[in-house]
């Protein structure tokens with residue numbers, strides 16, 4: 001099998017990470033892979049916010065915790081009540097991908113960038129996982145203030161984020177793929 005296909009099939013979403021941050025060279029390679037994703041009309045309407053500062057990571061965690069606790073969703077409230085609450089699984093690196101709302105297809109572009117970054121990480125034996133909850137940050141006053149503090153460009157919204165770090169103790173199996181999702185027109 002080709003190296004690329006092998007990498008695609010091997011990548012998994014990791015939910016535990018070592019504390020040690022990835023190297024600067026690894027981080028730059030992952031970001032570069034994100035920037036090399038295709039984008040509608042080549043607008044490249046993304047912005048990458050890389051967070052490795054522990055105090056800021058804690059602040060994001062606390063903001064998400066408050067957001068979950070105030071939600072009407074009993075499952076989210078239960079999750080946020082845990083002492084160990086960390087929607088990004090204590091990963092040492094969190095990369096937020098925001099996109100320009102004025103672009104043609106910013107959500108698709110940002111998602112492709114994240115996909116590239118996950119595959120780049122796997123090729124370096126670095127674990128990763130899409131973290132969705134940051135998309136809701138803008139819905140609360142506290143979250144909106146945090147977005148400002150993180151310097152996310154004006155008119156950009158968060159389309160996704162990725163946790164990155166050396167693989168921890170979990171060994172995720174590839175979930176089986178749904179059948180019947182392909183139609184061949186002959």
Ligand SMILES: Cc1cc2nc3c(=O)[nH]c(=O)nc-3n(C[C@H](O)[C@H](O)[C@H](O)COP(=O)(O)O)c2cc1C
Pocket residue numbers: 011012013014015129130131132133172173174175
């Ligand atoms: C749009 C999107 C949102 C996701 N959000 C989360 C999330 O918030 N937390 C999480 O642990 N995994 C999240 N995932 C990871 C999926 O659960 C994971 O990709 C899926 O279970 C398949 O597993 P695999 O990535 O190992 O193939 C998300 C994936 C996508 C594409």
